Amino acid sequence: MTIDGVGFSSIGRLHLLQLLQERALAVGAELIFDTVVQSVDELADFDLIVASDGVNSVVRRGFEGDFGMSLSYLPNKFAWYGVETPFDTLTQTFVETAYGPFNAHHYRYTSTMSTFLVECARETWERAGFATMGEAESAQKCAEIFADTLGGKPLITNKSNWRNFPLMWNDRWSHLNMVLVGDALHTSHFSIGSGTRLALEDVIALVEALEAQPDDMPAALQAYEAARKPIVQKIVTAATSSARWYENFADHMKLSPLEFGYAYMIRSGRIDDDRLRKFAPGFMAKYEGQG
Ligand SMILES: Cc1cc2nc3c(=O)[nH]c(=O)nc-3n(C[C@H](O)[C@H](O)[C@H](O)COP(=O)(O)OP(=O)(O)OC[C@H]3O[C@@H](n4cnc5c(N)ncnc54)[C@H](O)[C@@H]3O)c2cc1C
Incomplete structure (x- = not known):
């Protein structure tokens, strides 16, 4: 079953990391490789600690109660x-x-x-x-x-x-001079392929908030959370609905190919028939014409 209109773009992880490294160097960042931060104490001299250290974040793990972290597994x-x-x-x-x-x-x-x-x-x-x-x-x-x-x-x-797959979330996005972004802050199921995009957009939102209030870091961190949280919540909810669809894929496999394709397309709960008619007209014509 081919479904038209589903946008797709991709890049190898290594290539993406090389591009990001070049960009970071171009704007004057000092990059340090092969150095594992064992404890937040090692970062005591910095004004702001941006925890972008992934799902097993050392920064977050030291303060999980303060960040209001919750974790469950699919x-x-x-x-x-x-x-x-x-x-x-x-x-x-x-x-x-x-x-x-x-x-x-x-x-x-x-x-x-x-x-x-x-x-x-x-x-x-x-x-x-x-x-x-x-x-x-x-x-x-x-x-x-x-x-x-x-x-x-x-x-x-x-x-x-x-x-x-771990479903991980934090109710509070900053604590003292530490702020969470990307997988250190939230996970979203791979079936909607948004983890890297979310991580990059978190950082963009954080930079915007810091630039808007350069003299008041606590206020900037609050503004980052207030602006970004509702957007991330929506995507994480969609990703979790999508993940739940995969928990029942044995049942979906009993459907006809067209019904199966349709169930797949609406699995995240964010797409209704009108939207589907607009972006997958070929598929929807077949689906709606089958009866
Ligand atoms: C099966 C699977 C498939 C996926 N497919 C996609 C996909 O198709 N598209 C997509 O967009 N996303 C996908 N993702 C999600 C994506 O990989 C993550 O959401 C994304 O990499 C998060 O970026 P990040 O920078 O927050 O964390 P990470 O990419 O995990 O980066 C964290 C970095 O911190 C470093 N680090 C960690 N701890 C320390 C420490 N103590 N000291 C120093 N450095 C440290 C790590 O070495 C790493 O370089 C997938 C995930 C899974 C599990």
């Missing part, structure tokens, strides 16, 4: 691989196996390489024996499950351990 298991095949754009493959159904999210990030993310229910994962397999064995088994889609190509690993 039940599905996923593992993240690469493959030397340029898939078209965002493609979803759903396969039935003796263990239960599996789903792969796959999309190109260069003209020769794609991301290949495998997801399944916990029970399916246990039946397939993944709980006791190492990284290489798991990759081989996933490649067998998706052999048709992969055209026999192997899956490439890079810390490709099976994980449960």
